[in-house]
Amino acid sequence: MKEKEKNTDQLLSEIEELKNQLFEAHSIIDSIKQGEIDALVVHQQGKAQIYSLESADYTYRILIEKFGEGALSIADNGMILYCNEYFSKLIGIKATNIIGTLFEDYVEFPSEYKKLKNSLKNGNAKGEINLKFKNKTVPVYVSLSDLHPMVSAFGIVLTDLSEKKKHEKALDLYQRQLEAKVNELNLSNINLEQFIHVISHDLKEPLRKILTYTSLLNATKSQIFSEKEISNMNVISSSAQRLNSLVDDLVKYAFSAVKEDTSTVDLNEVLTEVLDDLELLIKENNAKINCDGLPKIKASKVQMRQLFSNLISNAIKYSKKEMIPEITILSEKVDGNSIQMPEDNYFKICFTDNGIGMNPDHLGKIFTIFQRLHMKNEYSGNGIGLAICKKIMDNHSGKIDVESSPDGSIFSLYLPISPQ
Template identity: 55%
Template sequence: MQDDSLNIKALLQEIESLKEQLLESNSIVDAIKQGDVDALVVHHEGVPQLYSLETADYTFRLLIEKFNQGALSISRNGLILYCNDHFSKLTGIPSEKIIGTYLSEYFETPNHFVALIEALKYGINTHEIIFKTNADTITSFPANVSVTDLEPSVQGIGIVVTDLTEKKRHEEALVKHQEELEEKINELNKINANLEEFIHVISHDLKEPLRKIVMHNGKIDGSYLSESDAKSMNVMKSSALRLNSLVDDLVNYSSHTAQEERTNIDLVEVITEVKDDHEILITDKNARIEVLGTLPLIKASKVQMRQLFANLITNSIKYSKTDVAPLIQISQVETDAKNEKQTPKFIQIQIKDNGIGMEKNHLSKIFTIFQRLHAKNEYSGNGIGLAICKKIMENHSGIIKVESEPNRGTTFNLFFPIL
């Protein structure tokens, strides 16, 4: 009787144990059905054996497989439960050989894994790691590793690995290009310094003998010369004067490479000074220079503004019609903003004349140094004035544009940035 009682008690205990195992098995089956389990690890004699499972969420699994990034799920101690094909390609190892190994084995510095997991506690989940590879062409590659703790939904950690090889290559190329650019800039600075030195030589050493040629030429009494010799002397004098003018213009052109101090400039005052400076030319040509409306204050170099407006005004007078007095009108053009909230980026100043104008195919040439559209015997000048205007506008981060029609005049538009 006592033996039967003991047997019944043992059977009841075994039934309870089986119930617990059944409950645990049902929980695992439910987790598998819901797609919460990627793999099962069964320990046999202390050795982990891993069994991958195809979950019900096939679409999600397919998406991960198609990733152009490595994707893994690992246990907290780094055991790889799953990896996609892309990670397999990155390491050069078949996925079936990766699953069941430890993530740290693929790090060039294995102890980085501990730091990577510890950093999760502080919300740091992005790291740059060097991975080892079994590929024939490369032995390692830099990668960005993004770590996501999947608990409490799933007991595990998600890893996304992004290969940085191309990015690093582009960065290195960019650094190299920047170094080359800096080298070119240094070379250019040296060339500019040499050019400035050369200009100084021209302005001092070349102008002195020219001045003497002109001076002594003027002392020669032409009454003792034959008509032919007197004509030759005049040609020599005019050539020396033209060369002297060319030297002045070249020095003027080079001097406008400098960034002078910017102050608030009253353009009306600048135009008045230009008119005073060129009073003889303006009177001789019976020219009228009108300022229409008000002109704004701009932040600029006063010296360069005087040079700019002097060149444009004298250019308009120079290329005026023979039978019509030159009329030059200067005004501010209101910026055409699409709505009231838009802030204009430029101040537009317009210089309009009633001169001879020019063909459209010539408009692109006029700002080029030494470019002339007319013969020397038709109009004076060295073809530098408008090149200086362009350089001055560039110095002020501005733009100069031109519109023209033959016999209907020319309009220059100056665009100054609003600072």
């Protein structure tokens, strides 16, 4: 009887111990399921032992789960052992249904993925592949890491490139459209140049005949014409001369819009050549030109000559009748920020005259083609000269400003200083 009671007590004790072990096992499993702890299974001598991983390792697992990129661990045979929430949402399949499947099943071209995997022997492998699932293709950037010898697996971190590829495609399309527009514009410019040559030739030829024959009639037949008829002849001649001048100016304006090859240009030489060209105009008006030295710049010499010529001839043309025209040309370096320009430094070249000046309200209009501030019978010209100056400055990534008062005007040129 005593032996039986002893056996009973031993059995009850063993049952109680088993209950405690079972309770402990259930507690660990429940904690693992609820994400309170992670577990590591270690197989030793055919037996599996469970070790719990707490605190820092749990935080790490939460980080991977909430990662803004896809994260997977994959066995050597290609089976997915783990995937985070991001990857699950990316392909629209629950994580429980992904684990245990082959990663290659989600890759559009498995050979590209295998090539990346094979390169792991040289260290971490990175590259772009396409995922394909549910008739949908997603470009991703993947980074593979070998987890051996700690774990017989490797890890993958992948980034969705869909938006990036979309922007690249849109940018590429825009680039091709822009190139097409540039080619179209270049062709248009070539056609325009040819058109200008043809128009200038075809217009100037009959104009030359009109001027020649009206001059001949005035010289040989003026005695048989009445005063009214001679006046009419002079109107014809004057109009033909104005039209001839307008055609010349239009051709200059059209070609001032064309960017030419630049070279190092000494503006002192440019000024000397322009003063030689304007020698008669300067002598007729007793004009004085003062200059204290100009810099060398990267520019089109032809267009710089046109620019200087227009500014100097304009200053002489719009001088005060009671005063000798005087033009002073000065140069200095200025900081780009001070003039709200993109380059670091600029040459500021000022043309100051003592002419009639301009109404401040009209200063915004003077660089517009055909814009005249005076009557035709007061001053000659077609309102194109200053428009040409602005075009030339635009071609050289510079700008032109003007200040004016009854005492005269100051035209300021800002030309970028090219690095040596």
